[in-house]
Amino acid sequence: MKFSEKIYRDEDVSLEPLKGKTVAIIGYGSQARAQSLNIRDSGIKVIVGCGDRKFFPDWERAEADGHTVMSIEDAVKQSDLVHVLLQDPAQPEAYKKHIHEHLKEGQTLSFCHGFAILYGTIQPPKNVDVTLYVPNGPGPVVRQKYLDGSGIYGCVCVEQDYTGNALKTELALAKAAGSTRAGTIEMSFQHETEGDNFEEQVLYGGTIHLMREVYQLMADAGYPKSFAYAKAIRSIRSVIDDIDAVGIETYLSTHCSRTCEFAVRHSGPRVINREAIREVFNETEKGVFARNWLVEFSHGMPTLHRMRRERKDSDMEQTGKLWRETFAKETDLGAK
Template sequence: MPAKKWLDKEVSLDPIKKQTIAVIGYGIQGRAQASNMKDSGLNVIVGLRKGGKTWKQAEAEGHKVMEVADAAKAADIIHILIPDMEQEETYKRDIAKHVTAGKALSFSHGAAIHWKWIVPPKDVDVIMVAPKGPGQRVRELYQDGFGIPSLVAVHQDHTGKAWDRVLAMAKGIGSTRPGVLKTDFKEEVETDWFGEQVDLCGGTHALVMNAFETLVEAGYQPEVAYFECLHELKLITDLVQKYGLTGMYNRVSETARYGGLTRGPRVVDKDAKNKMKQVLNEIQSGEFAEEWVSKYKKEGKHSFARYMKDIENHQIEKVGKDLRKMMWPDQET
């Protein structure tokens, strides 16, 4: 059965026009979503730690900024956009006492609710609008008159108006322009983490690095290997995003088409798929969530350090830094 979809003309901002939305956090998503909703004519306040580095930035960009507890108290919809691992503590310390009857608790990722790091009271709506793209593109495409598609979900509908609320928020950030899809918190969390781990982030970086190493170890110039294994990847993924897998193959050379179709499945084979299933099982069972929470409690943001260092020290990053400086001299590395 196909997923339920909504387009821009089917959704109205009216259900939340007179409500106050507190965006908690002004990071990559918080900045984009708060700005988009404000530009859509919604009443937005931004909740931050006093003296935090984004306080002045949010004010300079035209937002009313308040401390987190004050923003949560003033809001009808509390939209939590701080990192997953900070949500539970911030909720208990600053937000929970202000989650009163009839309000909505909102997220852009369902982990805190699905894994019960946050357990909301029964007399509030619990909703989610999850853009399927990074915050920078959420803002850029909105300003271009379009938007990033989103997944929308209702975990708890106390008021009977939760769907009206979440769809209006999706419209406010521009997501109903390309379209939004109905999901639930469980599906969003498990598929989001799976994609990040085996394909979008983890799978891509591992595939690229192994391909690069294979060429360099065979005696090819690292600079040429960089272009073939990393730089051109964007050109292909752009085609895939716009035209699908078949459309991509129809737009590359016949040699690339035949070689890709016959050799690609040999590299990413059934053994790789079985490992993907293992990763999915770890996500579904809660094993990954427990591991991540435990790791973060012990090491905080240093949890990534060893893994990031391995990548930073890899030859592909050193070669790439020089080549990117050659191609885009004014770009930050």
């Protein structure tokens, strides 16, 4: 059995489309930092574009990493490929103010998430390539995998192929960042964007809220809080790592106890609300989540700030802080 999609690996991709070219990384958060360092270490010239030095501490961090840092406008003017790694809701204003009028014919405008292009908050000119590259992992992992000689599975997308070379150029970017070491596929902006939004709502959101519920139920029932926290938070990491390495069925049949296997198969489905998951999926594909997030951001994120305040000093967060301090050795070992 093979995947139907084409999987691009190192031997399938050339760095030639980026040789002698300059890649401008716009922003310098964790993902931008990882990709910029990887791309530079692959022999490609990288510059970093940031906002005003006075208001963006990332400027100094990028300089400390040895990058040439400049305004976003200058970075766009001096580059052949502009790779935008700003947060999604912040991209439209930055694009309009600092990027759009400085784009040149035949330049590549690249993103790390398709949100702004898919939902039309950014409208690029017709005479540039519009592409996307994203590794399937957080910035620090992307960097560490590269340093270890491996890489992170990734995807590339082409929305607009003005030059006829958009795919080759974006695959070269993926290779420079390390993703073709593991494997990179091509997909649509829609699937990348809405698949990512769906994953974050259901898998990340669902898992975190499940952890909170497990902790609270056990703590309220009188279990030691350190035990409740370990069960709710710590146990799942070793399980996920094992499943990632061998697959779900091998894990269940050979890596865990028969009690655990029976518990998973018998009771696990009862905590999954398939109708709710389908509802979130449909809302995501209809753009409801995107609209809600854009409205929330435009109003200064009041709901998000309120939810942060509610959770910041919760019993579970206080327990977690104490747990990490008390069991620091176990935490350090698990983080390696």
